[in-house]
Amino acid sequence: MGAKVPRNFRLLEELEKGEKGLGAEACSYGLDEGDDLLMTNWNGTILGPPHSVHENRIYSLKIHCGTDYPDKPPEVTFISKVNLPCVNQSTGKVDLSKLPSIAVWKRDFTMETILIELRRFMAAPANKKLPQPAEGTNF
Amino acid sequence: MTAPLPKRIIKETERLQTEPVPGISAQPHDDNARYFDVMVQGPDGSCYEGGVFSLELFLPDDYPMTPPRIRFLTRIYHPNIDRLGRICLDVLKNNWSPALQIRTILLSIQALLGAPNPEDPLNEAVAKQWKENQGEAIKTAREWTKLYAQPKQ
Numbered sequence: 001m002g003a004k005v006p007r008n009f010r011l012l013e014e015l016e017k018g019e020k021g022l023g024a025e026a027c028s029y030g031l032d033e034g035d036d037l038l039m040t041n042w043n044g045t046i047l048g049p050p051h052s053v054h055e056n057r058i059y060s061l062k063i064h065c066g067t068d069y070p071d072k073p074p075e076v077t078f079i080s081k082v083n084l085p086c087v088n089q090s091t092g093k094v095d096l097s098k099l100p101s102i103a104v105w106k107r108d109f110t111m112e113t114i115l116i117e118l119r120r121f122m123a124a125p126a127n128k129k130l131p132q133p134a135e136g137t138n139f
Numbered sequence: 140m141t142a143p144l145p146k147r148i149i150k151e152t153e154r155l156q157t158e159p160v161p162g163i164s165a166q167p168h169d170d171n172a173r174y175f176d177v178m179v180q181g182p183d184g185s186c187y188e189g190g191v192f193s194l195e196l197f198l199p200d201d202y203p204m205t206p207p208r209i210r211f212l213t214r215i216y217h218p219n220i221d222r223l224g225r226i227c228l229d230v231l232k233n234n235w236s237p238a239l240q241i242r243t244i245l246l247s248i249q250a251l252l253g254a255p256n257p258e259d260p261l262n263e264a265v266a267k268q269w270k271e272n273q274g275e276a277i278k279t280a281r282e283w284t285k286l287y288a289q290p291k292q
Contacts, residue, residue, distance in 0.1 A: 002142070002200045006174045009197045009208050012223070035222035037212060 004107075010070055011039040014110050027115035029063065040065055042074075042111060046119050052128035054082075057135055061094075061118075063111055073105045076114055081133035086121060092139030094118070144172050148198060151241050163245045165196065173198040177209070179245060181288065182253040186280040187215070190288030194224070194248070196241065206235035207244060214287040216280040218257040218266035226251070227261035255280075 005013070018029045026047035031039060042063040048054025060079040066072065078092035086098035097103045099117050121127060152172070155165045162180035167173075177194040181187025193212040199205055209231065211224030219227040230239060230247050260266030269276040 003173045003198070004171055005199075006168075006171060006195070006197055008195060008210070012208075012210070012225070015223075035214075037214065037224055039223070 007065075007067070007069055008039065011065060014112070015039070017112070027112065027119060029111050029115060032062070044076075044111065044115050046115055046122070049119055049123035049128075052123050053130065053132050054122045054128070057132075060138075061115070063114075065111075070107050070109065073102075073109070074111065074114070076118075077139075079138050081137040081139055082122075083130050083132050084118075084121065084127055086118075090139075147203060148173065155242060160242055160246060163242075163249060165241060165245065173202075175241070177245065179249050179252070181284060182249055185253045186277045187217075187252045187284050187288070190215075190284035191290040192252075192288050196244075198241075203237040203239075206231050206239075207241060209244065209248070214283060216265060216276070216283040217252070218255050218260045218262055218269045219251055221261045225261065227259060 014029075015031060021028065026049075027044065029042055029044035032041040032043055042065065044061040044063055046059045046061065048057035048059065058080070059082055062077050062079060064075040064077075066074070073096050076094040076096065078087055078094065081092070083089070086095050087093070088095065094114075096105070096114070099114075099121055101120075102109055102113060102117050152167055162182075164178045165175045166177075167175050175196040177196050179192045179194060181190035181192065190213075192215060194209055195212055196207050196209040198207050209226060211220055211226065213224075215224070221227075226248065228247060228251055230236075230244060255269060257266040257269035265276070268279070
């Protein structure tokens with residue numbers, strides 16, 4: 001196993017990757033405040049997957065990376081209203097344990113991993129036709 | 140688990156403790172021997188004089204084939220250091236050589252504090268101020284040093 005990359009350098013790597021853009025996966029993320037030396041608060045967006053009720057919708061999220069990230073997962077909360085089994089319907093908070101592929105958190109997972117998995121979850125057969133709140137409404 | 144620490148890193152770490160560089164310290168974390176808490180004093184005669192700056196340094200897997208990663212944790216007003224503390228310094232990028240060491244890099248960073256280079260900026264806003272009104276820029280750098288870079292105790 002390789003050297004353990006400390007939180008801050010890991011977040012710098014993620015920031016640099018995020019700034020370059022992820023393209024095809026239709027997710028993006030960045031730092032909330034460009035001078036946040038602790039790199040705690042981030043924002044993310046997910047473009048709703050095609051062939052689902054989410055198609056063409058843009059969902060905003062906030063991501064909070066605590067001091068124990070990436071040993072522990074970040075807190076992820078939808079700002080845009082969305083109806084999904086993994087999202088608390090009064091707060092927008094995401095229950096990561098309900099996302100099958102990342103339910104057991106690994107240190108290698110990134111904010112990008114979470115956004116991509118959320119998007120995949122939206123497109124899953126069980127979720128892609130769930131009735132959704134009006135577009136543009138927030139939690 | 141984690142691969143054993145290369146001899147080169149062990150030697151460098153030992154030497155940093157036994158023959159410390161004046162005005163610089165680097166202490167590895169107990170739980171990660173590749174991750175260092177660094178302290179650099181602002182050079183005398185510079186607008187960072189009297190300041191004690193915290194940095195963090197990490198030696199990636201392929202060190203010394205690739206340079207250490209390093210950034211300021213103390214806020215600093217400097218044209219070659221950005222708002223997240225990232226440093227624009229040739230020896231940390233294209234001019235890195237495995238013959239360089241942690242100690243030479245830290246000396247280069249201390250020298251950079253003594254010689255800001257607004258012609259090769261990382262922080263455009265600061266570099267602009269530096270070129271247009273150097274007196275004002277230096278004043279701001281001194282103020283920030285007083286505000287953010289005071290020794291803890």
